[in-house]
Amino acid sequence: MFLFLYTSRVKTLLRDKDNLFWTLMFPLLLATFFYIAFGSIMNKSENFKPVPTAVVNNEAYINNTYFADALKTASTGDNPILQLSVLNREQAEKQLESGEISGIITVSDTISLKVKQSGVNQSIIKAFLDQYLQTEKEVAAILKANPDAANQGLFNALGKHISCTKEISFSGADPNPMLNYFYALIAMACLYGSFWGMRNTTDMQANLSALGARRSVAPTHKMASVVSDGLAALTILFAEIMITVCYIAFVLGADFGTRWGYVVLTCFIGCVTGISFGTFVGSAIRKSEGVKTAILLGFSMVMSFLAGLMIGDMKIMIAQKAPILNLINPATLLTDAFYSLYIYESLDRFFLNIGILSIISLGLTAGSFVFIRRERYASI
Amino acid sequence: MIIKVQNLVKRYGDLLALDHFGLEIEQGEIFGLLGPNGSGKTTAINCMLSLLKYDKGTIEIFGKPMSPDAYDIKRNIGVVMQNVAVFNELTVYENIQYFCGLYIPDKDKRDRYTDEAIEFVGLQDFRKFMPKKLSGGLLRRLNIACGIAHKPNLIFLDEPTVAVDPQSRNNILEGIQRLNREGATIVYTSHYMEEVEQICSRIAIIDKGKTLATGTKDELKAMIKTGETLSAELYALSEEDLEAIRSLPHVTDATFINNRLTVLCSGGKHNLIRLLDTLKSRDISFGRVFSEPPTLNDVFLEITGKELRD
Numbered sequence: 001m002f003l004f005l006y007t008s009r010v011k012t013l014l015r016d017k018d019n020l021f022w023t024l025m026f027p028l029l030l031a032t033f034f035y036i037a038f039g040s041i042m043n044k045s046e047n048f049k050p051v052p053t054a055v056v057n058n059e060a061y062i063n064n065t066y067f068a069d070a071l072k073t074a075s076t077g078d079n080p081i082l083q084l085s086v087l088n089r090e091q092a093e094k095q096l097e098s099g100e101i102s103g104i105i106t107v108s109d110t111i112s113l114k115v116k117q118s119g120v121n122q123s124i125i126k127a128f129l130d131q132y133l134q135t136e137k138e139v140a141a142i143l144k145a146n147p148d149a150a151n152q153g154l155f156n157a158l159g160k161h162i163s164c165t166k167e168i169s170f171s172g173a174d175p176n177p178m179l180n181y182f183y184a185l186i187a188m189a190c191l192y193g194s195f196w197g198m199r200n201t202t203d204m205q206a207n208l209s210a211l212g213a214r215r216s217v218a219p220t221h222k223m224a225s226v227v228s229d230g231l232a233a234l235t236i237l238f239a240e241i242m243i244t245v246c247y248i249a250f251v252l253g254a255d256f257g258t259r260w261g262y263v264v265l266t267c268f269i270g271c272v273t274g275i276s277f278g279t280f281v282g283s284a285i286r287k288s289e290g291v292k293t294a295i296l297l298g299f300s301m302v303m304s305f306l307a308g309l310m311i312g313d314m315k316i317m318i319a320q321k322a323p324i325l326n327l328i329n330p331a332t333l334l335t336d337a338f339y340s341l342y343i344y345e346s347l348d349r350f351f352l353n354i355g356i357l358s359i360i361s362l363g364l365t366a367g368s369f370v371f372i373r374r375e376r377y378a379s380i
Numbered sequence: 381m382i383i384k385v386q387n388l389v390k391r392y393g394d395l396l397a398l399d400h401f402g403l404e405i406e407q408g409e410i411f412g413l414l415g416p417n418g419s420g421k422t423t424a425i426n427c428m429l430s431l432l433k434y435d436k437g438t439i440e441i442f443g444k445p446m447s448p449d450a451y452d453i454k455r456n457i458g459v460v461m462q463n464v465a466v467f468n469e470l471t472v473y474e475n476i477q478y479f480c481g482l483y484i485p486d487k488d489k490r491d492r493y494t495d496e497a498i499e500f501v502g503l504q505d506f507r508k509f510m511p512k513k514l515s516g517g518l519l520r521r522l523n524i525a526c527g528i529a530h531k532p533n534l535i536f537l538d539e540p541t542v543a544v545d546p547q548s549r550n551n552i553l554e555g556i557q558r559l560n561r562e563g564a565t566i567v568y569t570s571h572y573m574e575e576v577e578q579i580c581s582r583i584a585i586i587d588k589g590k591t592l593a594t595g596t597k598d599e600l601k602a603m604i605k606t607g608e609t610l611s612a613e614l615y616a617l618s619e620e621d622l623e624a625i626r627s628l629p630h631v632t633d634a635t636f637i638n639n640r641l642t643v644l645c646s647g648g649k650h651n652l653i654r655l656l657d658t659l660k661s662r663d664i665s666f667g668r669v670f671s672e673p674p675t676l677n678d679v680f681l682e683i684t685g686k687e688l689r690d
Contacts, residue, residue, distance in 0.1 A: 001485055004481050004485070008478050008481070011469075011470070011474070012467050012469045012470060013469075015469035015470075016469055203467075206431045209465070210461045210462075210463035210464065210465035211465045211466070211467065213426075213431055213459075213461055213465065214459060214461055214465040214479065214526070214527070215482070216431055216448075217429050217430075217431065217454060217457065217459045218454065218479070218482035218483060219451035219452075219454040219455040219482070219483060220482050221449075221451075375430070375448035375449070376430055376431065376432060376433045376448055377431060377432060377433065378392075378432075378433055379392055379432070380426060380431055380432060
């Protein structure tokens, strides 16, 4: 009997096009839009292309060995910023006109740049020249104040970029704030699973629908119906969430780290939370189905917003202003669980999130049980 | 005794929905619960099915107390709700099979019963249709098939013909009689007195949560004074003529409204002839004349002072 109830329910829910849209198609579409919006930022493998630049081959350039060395450094190595051509004036002008190069550097008493238009490439060449000229002035000033500096390693120091801050990765992954959008989106999809929970309650309770009344007069134990319907909804939602995660990870390329077992566990707990949320609202609130749908949709969107679905830093802002919100918001807990897995070696924070989510789910399930266990109603 | 309800009291806040309601239904009956909308018919059925809590009273079905977990009782009950209760995502066949499956665990038996139920309600050509594709009448038939597919001994039908076209209504009523002939006891609620008169072997008239009268339709009609209702279309009638008609033997009341004379007569012979003689002797010209036996509406009117349709 249980298998019959379960398979029938799966078949029924799988044909519920409205809920399928909100719990599967909508997250997939939103993820695709996110990818289009953040794609260039997300795609770390996209190579920076050196800017095609010409330097006029004249006597001043040949004599300015420091500048020639700087240009050589900038146009060679693993990550060159310039693709340098040494040309005579005429050739350079011709290539600039045809768009083959973005700018012409001319060395005379000063160093000048000629461009045909403004843009990113031209800004890069200008930034390079500005930095060189600024450094040249600094060296002149230092040597004027301390003529021995040249012997004290000044030029070696200038050749290195010294950073005063250090990036530390706990799991070997690079911090990437863009990932938070995708994690929050998965959290939203889990909370949209509440629609399945509400549907189950409506179809089961005699005081909520004629279908519920018909099922209630059948000789089926109520708990068998509750469990079979709940498992059917969980099966479908979990499959949907895994499809969404796989799409985001393997098609769109968002990084979930390497601990996939825990990622799956997070998805599962998220599904349980979503369904129990919907079951609670569906059973506890005596309003029309439209009102309940609006409540679920509204809460899910607000919780996802607070988790950073629309503003990436929202989670941090809330952590500063009202940290308790982050501890009771399932969307934030799910988002943070994914990010903890991605960024931290330790699982402490991850398990804290999962633990709180489990407590929330248990609370919602217990609350729902109070209403669902009724077998006779005051009114229907 | 299939059903025995005694002193059932059900309140919705201050509203007394069932006021010491009681009835007894024998095996093999088609028992009609007749009453206007809001009289307590559906509430009574929902209490009998253990869907509703009630404040007082006892309900026994098949000789046992009815409760939500009385699965052995529920297994032999079929219910056709007033509102259509089917899954929009399942086909006609799948819906019937699902609801049959709640009662019949054996798959082969379930499949056979499903086929028989489809044939019974005449939905063979719509097996793969989704409920949304069915007309109102066909949807009602599907609703009935879902309630009776498991071949129950006792069937509750709560206003199954509401908003149904005449053809489907006849089909449904014939089906109910067929189920009864095949051995099922039927509890049928309706506010359509013609339907109740047509199919029910016994009838309980309900109003304001009370059982006002119970019996066969003839027994109920015999309870009231009115034996015959005469009516005639007249151009005009003076008050003096109306009084003369009221004074005729067996006439209990006479009214003249909108050019229509209505005369209520108690049981007796030649009422119509006496009325026509009176009209003729007073030189009152008349059009069409009707003589009708008492209806359940007359019974209801006389007991409650209001029309069943009100």
